[in-house]
Amino acid sequence: MDSPYPIDTGFDGHVHTYLCNHARGTMEEYVIAAINKGLHSLCFLEHLELGITYHQKSWLNEEDFAIYFKEGARLKEVYKDQLTILLGVEAGYNPEMHAQFSNVLKAHPWDRIGLSYHFYRIRDKHFNLLSRKPDSLAILIEQGPNLILEAYFASLLDALQIMERCDVVCHLDACLRHTPEGRLSEKNDIQIDTILDIMQQKQIALEVNTSGFALRKTPFPEATILNRAMKRGIVLVPGSDAHDPQQVGRYFGQLDDYLQTAFNLQM
Ligand SMILES: [Zn+2]
């Protein structure tokens, strides 16, 4: 049976490249992988972070983005008959960098702006909430998962309120990625509902991030949140969050069934 809530799985809305320093593969390798998988569209959604103190740069700086746009323009031209290529940004929000954040987002001709939140500051250092590195995990758990989860959703909410343009919210519940002990509290659920309300008002899409299938057998976010998004008529877009060309379009074949189940949940 067709899903009552169709999702365009010919489009992968979220891939990374070697430019972010923690993925492999050139932009062209991702384009070729997308064509070989039979996709009609591919969106690069490269990492942008501002004012983060971290042991390695795992995002693009201005020089990297210059290469990104130049190579992206070349690929759009070369492959125009085979694939629609979008050059987007996964804008990582830092609550302490409001003004700079808005300025950088305005300064480039992004095809798509995705919002995410990765880095949480404790004293003078940032910790990646979505990292699986044991040391950063230990410190985050020591802070208390509730505090961290509340800060995560509060930051997304803050970002959505100040952003002049946001097209898609990335991997909404990925804060649970490596903290299986962490559960969403009632307060988190209220925060998520507020986020979804704003997305509905501003017509911002929700990403169904299939990297979750590898880690916990469901996408980010999982079914109960997807159900609440669907009830609000929020558009869902698939994203593989590929950090290797082989991961383009990963698990997309499971999305129709998963969304059907999410749609049918009695809540
Ligand atoms: Zn990444």
Ligand SMILES: [Zn+2]
């Ligand atoms: Zn990503």
